[in-house]
Amino acid sequence: MVAFTIRPATPADAEALCALHKASVRALCLGAYTAEEIEAWLREREPAGFRHAMTKGGETILVAEHDGSVAGFASIKETMLFGLYVDPAGGRGAGGPLLQAAEGEVRRRGAAILSLQSTLNAVPFYRKHGYMRQARSTVRRGGRDLAVLDMVKTLS
Numbered sequence: 221m222v223a224f225t226i227r228p229a230t231p232a233d234a235e236a237l238c239a240l241h242k243a244s245v246r247a248l249c250l251g252a253y254t255a256e257e258i259e260a261w262l263r264e265r266e267p268a269g270f271r272h273a274m275t276k277g278g279e280t281i282l283v284a285e286h287d288g289s290v291a292g293f294a295s296i297k298e299t300m301l302f303g304l305y306v307d308p309a310g311g312r313g314a315g316g317p318l319l320q321a322a323e324g325e326v327r328r329r330g331a332a333i334l335s336l337q338s339t340l341n342a343v344p345f346y347r348k349h350g351y352m353r354q355a356r357s358t359v360r361r362g363g364r365d366l367a368v369l370d371m372v373k374t375l376s
């Protein structure tokens with residue numbers, strides 16, 4: 221079982237986070253979304269967006285590392301999980317620890333729930349971690365409406 225170290229991201233991580241995000245979506249979301257949907261989704265993703273999210277956008281990004289490499293990340297803002305992505309090559313298994321760390325951070329800030337919009341491929345993962353389905357929804361990415369599922373967990 222691989223052990224991952226979790227730490228807060230810094231702007232210096234932006235390039236690695238952006239590359240990992242694209243690799244993760246291309247490898248792990250294909251099937252739930254078409255290749256065309258995925259490329260539309262990723263078209264506007266740039267490292268600058270990650271830097272902005274951390275420094276001005278009010279997001280906290282947690283990074284999972286293994287052997288000095290970024291294996292995955294989770295992004296939270298207030299009581300929302302904005303993103304959770306693992307490296308398809310060396311990061312499988314980092315999703316659970318990252319989600320637990322994100323829940324811990326939100327709890328420390330005094331919030332009682334964590335909500336998210338799950339990609340269709342990740343729904344079984346979130347169910348396993350205690351998230352309840354609320355409603356079907358869509359997110360607008362690259363001019364397309366992508367189907368997602370609104371989910372929420374009451375943090376104990």
Ligand SMILES: CC(C)(COP(=O)(O)OP(=O)(O)OC[C@H]1O[C@@H](n2cnc3c(N)ncnc32)[C@H](O)[C@@H]1OP(=O)(O)O)[C@@H](O)C(=O)NCCC(=O)NCCS
Pocket residue numbers: 222244245248249303304305306307311312313314315316317336337338339341342345
């Ligand atoms: C959803 C996601 C974050 C889950 O992360 P994860 O690390 O894959 O999740 P888990 O920790 O539960 O591990 C998943 C599986 O990989 C297996 N695994 C763990 N370590 C592994 C390793 N070193 N090599 C291969 N598989 C491994 C686990 O046993 C588990 O298998 P199981 O589901 O049969 O039990 C991840 O799949 C992902 O990044 N998906 C694409 C992006 C996405 O859709 N994110 C959600 C946005 S809302």
